[in-house]
Amino acid sequence: MKILVINGPNINMLGIREPGIYGNQNYQTLLDNIKQWAEELNCQAECFQSNHEGSIVDKIQEAYDNFDGIVINPAAYTHTSVAILDALKSVGIPAVEVHISDVTKREDFRQISYAGMACEEHIIGKGLDGYRLAIQYLCDKYM
Ligand code: DQA
Numbered sequence: 001m002k003i004l005v006i007n008g009p010n011i012n013m014l015g016i017r018e019p020g021i022y023g024n025q026n027y028q029t030l031l032d033n034i035k036q037w038a039e040e041l042n043c044q045a046e047c048f049q050s051n052h053e054g055s056i057v058d059k060i061q062e063a064y065d066n067f068d069g070i071v072i073n074p075a076a077y078t079h080t081s082v083a084i085l086d087a088l089k090s091v092g093i094p095a096v097e098v099h100i101s102d103v104t105k106r107e108d109f110r111q112i113s114y115a116g117m118a119c120e121e122h123i124i125g126k127g128l129d130g131y132r133l134a135i136q137y138l139c140d141k142y143m
Helices: 027-040 053-063 075-079 082-091 129-142
Strands: 002-007 044-049 069-073 095-099 121-124
Touching: 002 027, 002 053, 002 129, 027 044, 027 129, 053 082, 069 082, 069 129, 095 129, 121 129
Parallel strands: 002 044, 002 069, 069 095, 095 121
Antiparallel strands: none
C-alpha cells in the first residue's frame, strides 16, 4: 500500500514554532518517524510539505492512480480551503485528517475543517503520533 502524507504551511517549522502547542520535535524527526512507522506496517509512505495551497491541490491531483491512501494535515488551510476539500473529493482516495494540536479546544476559527469533510477518519490532538495512527488506520482498513 502506498500512502501520501501531506503537510500544509508551517509544519516544516515544527520544533521552532509554538513548542507549547506543537512540541519540541522538528520536521525531520517527523519524516524519520513516518518512514519507520511505514516500514513497520509494511507499507510505503511518501511525504510532501508545502506552504502553497495550489501546490497541495496539484499534489492531491497527482496522487490519483498513484497512491492508495492520503494522510493530510492541511494546517491553516484546514479552516479555509474549499480547493483542498474539492481536490480530495475529486480523486476519491481514502483520506485521514491529522492535527498535531487539539484544534477542538482552540480558537473559534479553527472549529471548521473543510478538508476534514472529505476525510473518513480524524486524528486530532495526539501530537506526532497522530500520523502513525493515521497510517495504521489506512493499513488496517485497506491493506
Ligand atoms: C494544525 C492546527 C491548525 O489550526 C494550524 O493552523 C496548524 C497546525 C495542527 O496540526 O494542530 O498549522 O493543523
